[in-house]
Amino acid sequence: MEMLQLLERLVNIDSSSYTKQGIDEIGAILKGKFEELDFLVKKMKQQKFGNHLVIQHRDAKSPHILVIGHMDTVFPEGTARKRPFKMEGTRAYGPGVVDMKGSLVQLLYAILCMKQTGQSGYKHIQIILNSDEEIGSPSSAALILEKAKNMKYALVLEPARPDGSIVTARRGVGQFKVEVVGRAAHSGIEPEKGQSAIEELAHKIIAFHKLTDLHQGIGLNVGIIEGGSAVNTVAPRASALVDVRFSNKDQVEFILKQMKSICAKTFVPGTKTSLSGKVDRPPMEKTEQTIGLLEIIRQSGDEMGLTITDTSTGGGSDASFPSELGVATIDGLGPIGDCAHSDDEYLEIESLFDRTLLLATVLQKLSQID
The missing domain is CATH 3.40.630.10 (Zn peptidases)
Incomplete structure (x- = not known):
């Protein structure tokens, strides 16, 4: 054939x-x-x-x-x-x-x-x-x-x-990257001088996942995370890749507003967060x-x-x-x-x-x- x-x-x-x-x-x-x-x-x-x-x-x-x-x-x-x-x-x-x-x-x-x-x-x-x-x-x-x-x-x-x-x-599909900058410090000798980017990112990951609403067709999934420099060092950097799904165009503005709000909130004092990415497909x-x-x-x-x-x-x-x-x-x-x-x-x-x-x-x- x-x-x-x-x-x-x-x-x-x-x-x-x-x-x-x-x-x-x-x-x-x-x-x-x-x-x-x-x-x-x-x-x-x-x-x-x-x-x-x-x-x-x-x-x-x-x-x-x-x-x-x-x-x-x-x-x-x-x-x-x-x-x-x-x-x-x-x-x-x-x-x-x-x-x-x-x-x-x-x-x-x-x-x-x-x-x-x-x-x-x-x-x-x-x-x-x-x-x-x-x-x-x-x-x-x-x-x-x-x-x-x-x-x-x-x-x-x-x-x-x-x-x-x-x-x-x-x-629809969107791909976003969250990057957190903290401050390194020895985790055994002077941990109080550090600002953990991983800890900050962990709070944000939980908040992102709470935005998922399967009934409304909204889904956020943090699929990849990276961070830290050594096991005995307070993490100076951390990042996450976030997959976003939505069922209609009207949901995009709401999702982006919520993500920006989460990134603007600081859980670990002294850390800074940036958000980048875009909607790939409507x-x-x-x-x-x-x-x-x-x-x-x-x-x-x-x-x-x-x-x-x-x-x-x-x-x-x-x-x-x-x-x-x-x-x-x-x-x-x-x-x-x-x-x-x-x-x-x-x-x-x-x-x-x-x-x-x-x-x-x-x-x-x-x-x-x-």
Whole structure:
């Protein structure tokens, strides 16, 4: 089966967000495949990260459907050699097999399916394949926003949930750093002369975590802490990285105000605290436009005998960018799988074929809506 052969080829290429050579190798393969289908592929060259690809058919005029995928994974160089692509029973395994190399194959063959069946919906789409989604899209966010502003629909090919659900809402994501400066002193001889940055940071960590409100979709997690210079020294410095999640744009101002207030309060006299960072991705909210797009996808599923359900998730993706602009956006349209970002990541093989046909059907329907 050609689709699985291409999937194996892509999975066996290391393409972490920082492995430019591997991402560009994948980009070159896909560029050739799309050009065989009469698509024009524009390479957006990057110095630090892999090159992004902007793809549309040579006969496309003012496409109104944006399809977004990414070529990078979270796995370091050498992973593909250690555990290459394999199939066992109904599943395929390998680094990035479902997040989202399966989706790259799905997209290519959905277009091929449309061409082979005499449909022309592919002339109404524009595709962005970026290289840095897994690290917050630092070099591609502006590109996505630029291309999305004139679109009516955005389809994002992150994998479907394990139960097959597609994604209609995502929480926004922010990354922040808290740095505390204290004063060093010998902890045995003259501890009273010290000002512990670690103690100060500990108070602030507890306060940050108290801001979490799962009912409201607000989450703060201090994931990494560093500090101190020696076990017998009062810590002169300490820092923490804070992951912030939120469900709607109105919550951002509240969260930032609370974080600044916590950082402004001093628990250990003499210490000083600074806060830096920003919101990387806005939330993807379930709007009326999204609901309308969801209904079209459900109708397409019904025609194939597939029941399409939807869900929300706390993870971020590039779907947040077109959604922020008011574009009707649906995510999770890739194949079904689970355990992404782990050694156990898998893809349900049958879903690769089903979701390819579903994507082709949806693209054709959307192309006919003026």
